[in-house]
Amino acid sequence: MSYSEVDTQNKGLELARKMAEEEEGIARRPRGAEKWVIPTIAVGWSLFQLSIASWLILDSTYIRSIHLGFALLIVFLNYPVLSKKRFGLKFLSATHRIPLSDYATAIVACLCALYIVLDFKGITMRYGAPIPRDIAVGILLTLMLLEAARRVIGPALPVIAVCFCIYAFFGPYMPDLIAFKGTSLNRFVGQMTMSTEGIYGIPLDVSATIVFLFVLFGAMLDKAGAGHYFIQLALSLLGGFKGGPAKAAILGSGLTGMVSGSSIANIVTTGTFTIPMMKKVGYPPTKAAAVEVAASTDGQLAPPIMGAAAFIIAEYVNVPYVEVIKAAAIPAFASYAALFYITHIEASKLGLKGMSRKELPVFFKTFLGGLHFMLPIGLLLYELVVVRHSPELAAFHAIWVMTLIMLFQEPVKAYMAKEPVVPAIHRAVNNIFSAMASGARNMVSVALATAAAGIIVGVVALGLGGLITEIIDVISMGNIYIMLAITAIASLIIGMGLPTTATYIVMASLTAPAIVTIAGYQEWFVPLMSAHLFCFYFGILADDTPPVGLAAYAAAAIAKSPPIATGLQGFMYDIRTAILPFMFIFNSDLILHEIYSWPQGLLIFFMACMGNFAFASATQGWFVAKNKIWEVPLFLSVTVCAMRPDAIASLVGLPHEQRYYIYPVALAIFGIIYLIQKPRMPKKPAMASVLE
Template sequence: MSENDESIAEELLLEETGKIRNNRKIDRILISGISILWAVFQLALPKFLILDSVSTRAVHLTFAVVLAFLSIPAVKKPLKKLKFLHRIDYIPLSDMLLAFVSIGVILYIILDKGGIASRSGMPNQTDYIFGTSTVIIVLLAAYRMIGPALPIISILISTYAFMGPNMPGIFAFKGVSLTKYISQISLSTEGIYGIPLDVSANTVFLFVLLGALLDKVGAGQFFNDLSFSLLGKYKGGPAKASVVSSGLSGLISGSSIANVVTTGTFTIPLMKKAGYPAKIAAATEVAASTNGQLMPPIMGAAAFIIAEYLGISYIEVIKAAAVPAFVSYFALFYITHLEALKLGLKGLPKADLPNFFKTVKSGGHYLIPLGMLVYELMVMRHSPKLSAFNAIMVLFVVALVQEIFRSNKRGEGFVTGLNNGIKLITSGLINGSRNMMGVALATAAAGIVVGVVSMGIGSMIVQIVEVLSQGNIFLLLFITAIASLILGMGLPTTATYIVMASITVPVIIKLSAVYALNPVAPVAAHLFCFYFGILADDTPPVGLAAYTAAAIAESDPIATGVQGFIYDLRTAVIPFMFVFNPDLVLVGIDNWPEALLIFGMACLGAFAFTSLAQGWFLVKNRWYELPLFAIITVILFFPGIIPILFKLPMESRYYYYGIGLILYGVVYLMQNVRKKGELAACMSE
């Protein structure tokens, strides 16, 4: 990888994490100090600090907005006459003032809490000024941090709310007044300060902080080394190890780009060394990194919002997401095997791989805080934020002990080790806060959309979407998937999910009750939007994760994005399956044998679809085998389709897995005969 390509990848990561203005020492101290204060404030909430929900959300948003104005320039490209808008070498006075003003504007909802409550629905002139300013500041900060897409959507839907009475036909509705808009969007918990921001403030921050701390202490490199020590020697080993290491790193990063930069700088060169073309190596890393947010027990911010929207525990979301997530990763693992077969690749030599036992010995302690998190969530059944808090406390101890041990081993003494540990923790707190800016601002800006939709537009949008889909649930799902992919090109996963869920989930549930083979479970409808929001990260022509991996691999970014999207088709088909088959999200499934049966058959179904999409099983597929793979895919993912179509008892649906397995066996036998024939032909030559 050339220095230029590496700088492109690093630049994309700097933009995402807000680490641009780092030149001046005073700027670094200011931004780092605010970041540490934010992290300390969030750590105090689960155990030590009692605040009402509005105050918590407002303070959380204040930190995010201030950091965005101080860290990110107003425009990405320099302007001749307005150079201060693109200052990356220092923080200009204008941004300092904007950050200072933002503090008073956003905290107004706390400072005049009693007055705002007494004037509920009847704001005075001061309310109008501060309420309007809050909307403007949130949109400006979101524009800096996550780009123009979400602010534009928020402005368009707000404009639509005011212009409702003047719209034609089915697009017309009664509209909203400025009084109602300001009251709901800026001065209540139905807009900017709504559920998405509450989840960001009370839950997501601590999980992101846990991930940042794990990454800082060295867990990311440990997962990499562990994966390669186990899998690197096998056929296509580097790609298989990349899938596992990216999946594990996805637990702690929560960002596709960060995952690519962290693991890809190591895995992509090794894949190329093993014989994978640059495009394939980059696309494999992208597909693995993109799916990191799907992996329980630490999922993306949207997973916590799903729990809040549906009023269920986070454990239930994890349960619903488990089978699809693991099936997706097993299928990607299978893709790397097929690619290795097609290319005739072998594994890496043992000398190039880390030793498994040495790796576990040197980094096994990183599993302690993750084990603590799982124990807190699954066994103790504590809330997500308390579970994350306790895991972070354990990680603090692990980090300090690690640095003291290393320092003593180098002969530097206890005090030096303790100082190193404190510095490591401090750096992790800073990184955690910076990583949260995008999530906090995305949830706040998306809250504008949610607030407007709930003011009467929601029911009208349901009618519009229903008309566009012509009452066809399949067409509606396709429209939702495409819209999520398009929105996701410019929005973070969380914002894409919030926007699409507020618009399409009610319609999906309504139409499915009338037109679908099975009524769609609410959690499945929400996960459908979540999945396609994630897949946008490598959807060409924009997918930033693909651009990052392409820079590392020195491959064409569009070709990399296309290849990555082909690999992600195995993830794209899964939501369509679990929407119609609630068994895949374990709705009503409460015993391990049944869950494992569903998981095993779904894996085989995903393998069948992968062979269909890749054009390869044991050997290259022939045209008449393609419909067989399609039928196998549907039956193994959704055995209930047979009793539904032929009006048979649904209780016997699992028996129909046998049909899919028999067809799989038929294809295997056909291809095995061909494979032996091809080998015999090669031997005779």
């Protein structure tokens, strides 16, 4: 590789890391003593969250208020008013110092968030009849929150929230179809800032009590080196197979995504290693980046953590979190299985080989070298799934185990390498506090997304819920299929400018009840869990949807590929994920609704994989050989039979209880396609691996 190529590669990695830092919440880098201000507040926030999870008992409203106060304090100290210098006012975009104006704004915003705590008794006594001071502070808090969200997330969510606020006041003057009785200023402020139905609602509560601990746990794993361990482990297992680095990228990204919750951070952690390796074995840069995008984006679908939105689903649907894990398991793992299948197809089309064994890490040495990372993850899974502890308690226990591992990891390494132990202890302590600061920074966008989305939820709760269902019913003409298409497209469009969590909250508040209701009009039962997971899936898919998908830009920067082309290719890979929500809306077996038998669940999972494989072959143009155009309907028929056996059974007159008799039909058609294509298989297929 020439010097210019190395320089270009380094610039791409630096750009991707910068994007990851921006998502993590590193916008300013003050110098001198000021550089400790933001990390100190961030560590204080982490210690507060750990306290309420262990020994500190506070009212839930206090917890939400303090959580938001910390987030606003960090935002206004960390993010300048403008990202670029404009109007000749340099202090508006200062990145190496914190202007006095931002100190003042941060303190005022924090006090506004804490107002409900500072005058809790008074506010409780006069709820429904706010005094002028309540109104003034409520309006100021709403404006401060929207400005903070603009600085961190961008203008999309504040603009949507402002539109809902305007609608709340001007509803009576709207056209008849969307006319709304409106609200008074007193009621609006009371709903938004003096109750738990607006800003301090369920989304912020989940952010404050559960999500923070999981994000902190992920930050500690990352700081300890677990991300690098996962990708090395994946390479040692899969790197030697056909297109091995792509398969390793999927496994590594899936493991990292379980605890990361951020597609961009996932790409920077795993893609830095896997994308150059994919290019080395023959993947074009665009496809190498697209594989990493698809794998990292779908990491948020993988149980047991699934990002912040999954915890909010549990609260909205009012079920234990383990039920969300159960419902998400088959679609998530079937999606990942299909992505493995797609990379195999791509490798077959391109005639690629695997990496030589001497280039790959040794499995057992790699596995044992990071086995300690499995201990806190195993404990987390045990407490969530087996003991059925609350998510916050499970995360807290995993965190203190992870803290002990971080505390002893560096000294043990130093001792084994016969290096001084005292500096290693110092590094270990620094890593722990650095992880606490990083976890808090990561939480800023989640906290603000949930709080700002709470404004939208609050407006809907003012009485818009039934009206929205009627409006959607009219727009979709009462057709559930059109309704789902509108929801999917809206989620993709809104998700281009919003984090996954905010997209889910907005769409679930507006459409999830409507999906269930409109399906009921057509005598079609849709579980509420299915409707919420539908919104969740398309919110995640927005991360790689052109032209804004930031995940595609990060991967393209590493691969040096065109971002739009990378996003389009990534979206083509993710189409196999996009069909799953449409399937489980109508076939609740896929989310294991009222399925309690392991053999039955495994059968459904196997056939969901077969259906997704067939769909991937149809969209990628290849099975064991290049597809003929007339073979595509056959692949699609396999998909329908495997994922909607209930519909086919109904068409042929079988009772619902005998729907699984359709599964052999799907397998038979798949087998027939194989026999048809077998004579067209390449005469010299690429070797599965290269042994040297």
